[in-house]
């Protein structure tokens with residue numbers, strides 16, 4: 517799930533988007549294709565001040581709630597995925613996590 521992410525995954529938080537009403541909305545209330553409703557409503561990010569690291573923490577916490585994977589595994593996976601999403605747009609070749 518790391519390579520070629522687009523469509524079907526929120527480009528801010530990396531959550532899978534399964535149904536049309538999970539998509540965020542633009543200024544005019546139309547559905548956007550890029551972001552989920554948790555991240556983006558009426559053309560603005562619901563939490564515009566958060567940075568990429570905040571988002572990784574938040575997403576780790578969400579997935580931890582499901583109780584399926586250990587935190588280290590979730591964090592490692594999200595640290596690969598989230599920097600490459602459209603909202604954060606970090607070059608793939610850049611290594612931010614040592």
Ligand SMILES: [Zn+2]
Pocket residue numbers: 526527528529530531551552553554555556
């Ligand atoms: Zn989202």
